Amino acid sequence: xxxxxxLGCFIALLAGLAMPAMAQASDQDAFARLRDxxxxxxxxxxxxxxxxxxxxxxxxxxxxxxxxLDLVLETTATGGRVSVTxxxxxxxxxxxxxxxRYFVNADLGPAAxxxxxxxxxxxxxxxxxxxxxxxxxxxxxxxxxxxxYFSCVRWTRQDELEVVIHGxxxxxxxxxxxxxxxxxxxxxxxxxxxx
Numbered sequence: 001x002x003x004x005x006x007l008g009c010f011i012a013l014l015a016g017l018a019m020p021a022m023a024q025a026s027d028q029d030a031f032a033r034l035r036d037x038x039x040x041x042x043x044x045x046x047x048x049x050x051x052x053x054x055x056x057x058x059x060x061x062x063x064x065x066x067x068x069l070d071l072v073l074e075t076t077a078t079g080g081r082v083s084v085t086x087x088x089x090x091x092x093x094x095x096x097x098x099x100x101r102y103f104v105n106a107d108l109g110p111a112a113x114x115x116x117x118x119x120x121x122x123x124x125x126x127x128x129x130x131x132x133x134x135x136x137x138x139x140x141x142x143x144x145x146x147x148x149y150f151s152c153v154r155w156t157r158q159d160e161l162e163v164v165i166h167g168x169x170x171x172x173x174x175x176x177x178x179x180x181x182x183x184x185x186x187x188x189x190x191x192x193x194x195x
Contacts, residue, residue: 012035015140037092037093037105039153042090044057048095048099048120051075051076052075053074055072055073055084055104057128068088070085071086071089071091071104084104088107091105091106097155100120101118101120102117103115103116103117103161113150114150115128115150115163116128116129127186129152130148130150133165149164149165150163150165152184153167159185160186161184162182163182163184164179181194
């Protein structure tokens with residue numbers, strides 16, 4: 001009995017010592033979670049957690065570029081498809097645990113990336129992280145940023161996402177990337193720091 005109590009105290013002590021290190025590592029953890037998201041076209045399809053929907057890359061004809069890939073949402077029961085977005089380079093997908101909403105991190109090229117949140121059930125327009133951010137307030141000291149990257153990391157609650165926003169300027173001697181690691185409430189549109 002005494003051994004179990006001592007073991008419990010030791011574990012609690014280790015957990016207490018690890019907490020500051022965990023807080024410092026949150027930005028690295030966010031980028032690690034971003035790397036772990038399934039990417040299309042590397043992964044051919046990503047099913048919703050409840051199995052009702054599948055996001056997949058589908059080849060489409062494009063008069064200007066020849067052929068291209070589009071991301072489509074397919075309903076598994078009917079096979080019906082809805083176009084979500086063109087795939088410029090790759091997209092990373094994050095389903096909400098109930099399978100009703102999902103986010104798409106789109107790599108748009110060397111100077112931009114955006115995250116859109118889609119509703120699988122209704123035909124509501126997508127929410128764009130880049131459009132939702134009050135950029136002037138968040139990056140008030142970095143007015144010259146011309147390479148901007150907006151990414152959703154994971155669902156933290158039913159209508160809240162952990163997001164990462166960063167950017168840099170392409171001019172010589174520009175300041176390095178400035179990262180903002182935030183929580184985005186989709187209902188209110190508000191952002192708050194990750195603690």
